Amino acid sequence: MKNEAKTLFVIRTLGRQLCLHPVRHDESPLAVFMARLPQAIGRRMVFFRLCDGERSFDETWLLNLFDAIMSADAERYTFAMRSRMSRAQAGALHVLACQAASRLDSPLRELSLSPKQAIAS
Secondary structure (H helix, E strand, C coil): CCCHHHHHHHHHHHHHHHHHCCCCCCCCHHHHHHHHHHHHHCCCCCCCCCCCCCCCHHHHHHHHHHHHHHCCCHHHHHHHHHCCCCHHHHHHHHHHHHHHHHHHCCCCCCCCCCHHHHHCC
């Protein structure tokens, strides 16, 4: 990912805000995607403070997921989504994940498969 430090900053900032205030009026794809993730994975996500040098598993997972989308790596994307949630949940979040990635980095290269193909396997 080109701007990994910037992306981590955005993920941490938004993630920590969502942990404190789960109900937000922000309708951006990134905010909606990250707000729905805890339910999809079945647990609260962990986001470290901005100044921490280490990354949580959730932060690393999100960076990998967004990088897979940006590099159009369908296999890595599918593995990342399906390793943490059901096929139905992954399908429901597919479009939001792609839209969220487009907000973090530019330009978004669409995955060359449909949502159904992306979560199948």
